[in-house]
Amino acid sequence: xxxxxxxxxxxxxxxxxxxxxxxxxxxxxxxxxxxxxxxxxxxxxxxxxxxxxxxxxxxxxxxxxxxxxxxxxxxxxxxxxxxxxxxxxxxxxxxxxxxxxxxxxxxxxxxxxxxxxxxxxxxxxxxxxxxxxxxxxxxxxxxxxxxxxxxxxxxxxxxxxxxxxxxxxxxxxxxxxxxxxxxxxxxxxxxxxxxxxxxxxxxxxxxxxxxxxxxxxxxxxxxxxxxxxxxxxxxxxxxxxxxxxxxxxxxxxxxxxxxxxxxxxxxxxxxxxxxxxxxxxxxxxxxxxxxxxxxxxxxxxxxxxxxxxxxxxxxxxxxxxxxxxxxxxxxxxxxxxxxxxxxxxxxxxxxxxxxxxxxxxxxxxxxxxxxxxxxxxxxxxxxxxxxxxxxxxxxxxxxxxxxx
Amino acid sequence: xxxxxxxxxxxxxxxxxxxxxxxxxxxxxxxxxxxxxxxxxxxxxxxxxxxxxxxxxxxxxxxxxxxxxxxxxxxxxxxxxxxxxxxxxxxxxxxxxxxxxxxxxxxxxxxxxxxxxxxxxxxxxxxxxxxxxxxxxxxxxxxxxxxxxxxxxxxxxxxxxxxxxxxxxxxxxxxxxxxxxxxxxxxxxxxxxxxxxxxxxxxxxxxxxxxxxxxxxxxxxxxxxxxxxxxxxxxxxxxxxxxxxxxxxxxxxxxxxxxxxxxxxxxxxxxxxxx
Ligand SMILES: [Fe+2]
Ligand SMILES: [Fe+2]
Numbered sequence: 200x201x202x203x204x205x206x207x208x209x210x211x212x213x214x215x216x217x218x219x220x221x222x223x224x225x226x227x228x229x230x231x232x233x234x235x236x237x238x239x240x241x242x243x244x245x246x247x248x249x250x251x252x253x254x255x256x257x258x259x260x261x262x263x264x265x266x267x268x269x270x271x272x273x274x275x276x277x278x279x280x281x282x283x284x285x286x287x288x289x290x291x292x293x294x295x296x297x298x299x300x301x302x303x304x305x306x307x308x309x310x311x312x313x314x315x316x317x318x319x320x321x322x323x324x325x326x327x328x329x330x331x332x333x334x335x336x337x338x339x340x341x342x343x344x345x346x347x348x349x350x351x352x353x354x355x356x357x358x359x360x361x362x363x364x365x366x367x368x369x370x371x372x373x374x375x376x377x378x379x380x381x382x383x384x385x386x387x388x389x390x391x392x393x394x395x396x397x398x399x400x401x402x403x404x405x406x407x408x409x410x411x412x413x414x415x416x417x418x419x420x421x422x423x424x425x426x427x428x429x430x431x432x433x434x435x436x437x438x439x440x441x442x443x444x445x446x447x448x449x450x451x452x453x454x455x456x457x458x459x460x461x462x463x464x465x466x467x468x469x470x471x472x473x474x475x476x477x478x479x480x481x482x483x484x485x486x487x488x489x490x491x492x493x494x495x496x497x498x499x500x501x502x503x504x505x506x507x508x509x510x511x512x513x514x515x516x517x518x519x520x521x522x523x524x525x526x527x528x529x530x531x532x533x534x535x536x537x538x539x540x541x542x543x544x545x546x547x548x549x550x551x552x553x554x555x556x557x558x559x560x561x562x563x564x565x566x567x568x569x570x571x572x573x574x575x576x577x578x579x580x581x582x583x584x585x586x587x588x589x590x591x592x593x594x595x596x597x598x599x600x601x602x603x
Numbered sequence: 604x605x606x607x608x609x610x611x612x613x614x615x616x617x618x619x620x621x622x623x624x625x626x627x628x629x630x631x632x633x634x635x636x637x638x639x640x641x642x643x644x645x646x647x648x649x650x651x652x653x654x655x656x657x658x659x660x661x662x663x664x665x666x667x668x669x670x671x672x673x674x675x676x677x678x679x680x681x682x683x684x685x686x687x688x689x690x691x692x693x694x695x696x697x698x699x700x701x702x703x704x705x706x707x708x709x710x711x712x713x714x715x716x717x718x719x720x721x722x723x724x725x726x727x728x729x730x731x732x733x734x735x736x737x738x739x740x741x742x743x744x745x746x747x748x749x750x751x752x753x754x755x756x757x758x759x760x761x762x763x764x765x766x767x768x769x770x771x772x773x774x775x776x777x778x779x780x781x782x783x784x785x786x787x788x789x790x791x792x793x794x795x796x797x798x799x800x801x802x803x804x805x806x807x808x809x810x811x812x813x814x815x816x817x818x819x820x821x822x823x824x825x826x827x828x829x830x831x832x833x834x835x836x837x838x839x840x841x842x843x844x845x846x847x848x849x850x851x852x853x854x855x856x857x858x859x860x861x862x863x864x865x866x867x868x869x870x871x872x873x874x875x876x877x878x
Contacts, residue, residue: 249690
């Protein structure tokens with residue numbers, strides 16, 4: 200017979216925790232003798248045991264008595280261990296292993312921590328249809344998330360938000376560029392946000408990374424908006440063709456396709472654009488913002504490259520699906536204008552740095568070089584995903600004129 | 604009534620009753636036992652319908668069982684919850700009260716639950732029937748035979764507030780209310796505990812048909828390890844259905860007679876009882 204002395208502790212003040220601890224190692228049917236000085240113990244122990252599926256043994260001679268609370272003091276009360284706990288956990292399964300995600304997450308694991316022992320029953324997680332490791336996860340996800348968490352910057356202090364002292368027409372070119380950037384950043388926020396809630400939380404590194412990506416994009420929207428308004432005027436124009444291009448990203452329902460179009464091709468192209476703005480920005484705010492945003496975008500591209508290259512290595516036929524998605528988007532945008540002329544020309548003005556015809560010519564060349572650099576970057580990434588050089592060149596050509 | 608299905612009566616003392624019997628219904632259907640449940644707003648009508656044959660079985664309170672048996676002496680208690688066995692009620696006073704036992708309560712004001720609560724009114728008053736106590740009733744959920752815990756909670760609060768000198772409630776609610784802080788742990792003292800008695804049972808008005816037998820066998824086979832039924836068993840407050848027994852109703856029978864709650868043929872004779 201096992202024994203437990205509760206001393207002055209009552210079951211209404213935590214005594215049940217000691218009881219559970221004492222009963223746990225007992226075999227089903229094992230007896231536990233309980234003593235204690237709380238006068239309510241005999242009454243409460245009976246009620247507690249009944250509710251928890253254990254059996255309370257009537258103290259000898261008390262059962263028929265009635266009246267007194269039934270405890271002669273010092274006499275041990277006996278609880279016989281029941282099997283409710285064993286039964287509750289009989290069908291429990293672990294939600295994979297804590298260290299590494301399973302190849303497929305079970306909806307029945309729900310929101311449980313990876314590796315937790317999950318009681319059978321309870322609601323399955325609805326809507327988390329991105330549940331395959333090879334589609335969503337990558338070996339680098341955890342590292343990239345840690346990097347993202349460590350490199351969050353504060354928009355308030357990342358630059359000195361002093362009003363730039365630029366000629367009006369140069370400032371107008373900056374404002375137009377910022378206006379363009381903001382709408383691209385909005386799309387870059389919405390696309391991962393839409394998939395975030397569909398990823399099974401078992402793949403927590405991927406979920407966590409995308410959460411930082413969404414937060415990054417929110418900052419990008421903020422800082423570009425702030426730079427656009429820094430001189431006090433309204434934002435520039437938003438072309439229909441640019442927005443059509445971005446809408447086609449939002450319309451892509453497939454995670455791998457969306458990641459390919461947005462992050463590999465779009466954000467990949469933006470790396471060159473941001474580097475261009477860092478170099479040619481006419482004021483320190485523009486240059487500095489381009490630099491810090493570039494660091495975030497490089498992470499977004501790296502994450503997408505990571506999970507997509509693991510994905511296509513395992514299933515080479517997936518490359519055909521990615522190509523088809525790019526072709527579909529190209530066809531859908533065939534009749535639209537692409538990059539707004541106002542945006543293109545603003546970039547030329549920023550690179551020219553003056554209104555001299557010769558400066559304008561070199562600005563023009565700089566934007567042409569930017570587009571060539573974007574093309575080279577896309578081809579490099581496509582080759583990394585296993586397309587051959589010729590395919591990479593063809594596919595890069597199909598990418599939207601809007602850059603993103 | 605068709606031979607191959609069950610019509611069960613239950614009292615809707617709480618919205619969860621629908622969840623419970625709907626869940627059991629869904630569990631029974633693929634086991635080839637179609638079950639329909641009928642919800643009553645109080646036990647008296649349920650008992651009358653059971654005796655009249657309008658339902659096959661009734662999920663009865665102990666008081667409803669006592670009445671059924673008086674109206675239909677061949678009634679059988681078929682199954683019960685493991686948690687229906689060996690309950691006790693207690694009479695509590697404030698910790699600093701001079702009351703030491705039931706006899707000390709003579710002439711004092713005692714709070715009880717609803718007029719028809721077996722555990723908080725009838726059985727405790729039966730225990731104190733030799734003592735001339737004054738009674739204040741907390742009539743919450745009249746007709747529900749004490750299934751609604753509001754009366755017991757109000758009785759205990761009245762004790763803590765100094766409005767009464769003692770309160771009656773079931774052992775599990777004393778533990779629950781002191782644990783939840785309805786009254787502070789240690790602020791009340793138990794001066795009396797009833798002998799163990801039994802609570803609800805699944806009642807048939809007479810010898811059960813083969814279908815009713817099969818229904819009971821299925822209930823008894825429900826396994827707490829089955830994730831489909833476990834939440835329902837948790838809601839209904841049991842781990843396991845057990846075979847019915849009628850040895851635990853003697854105290855309530857005596858109290859019903861002494862307090863004149865029902866007549867010998869099950870007539871409702873309680874004073875001021877309007878379910
Ligand atoms: Fe961004
Ligand atoms: Fe991004």
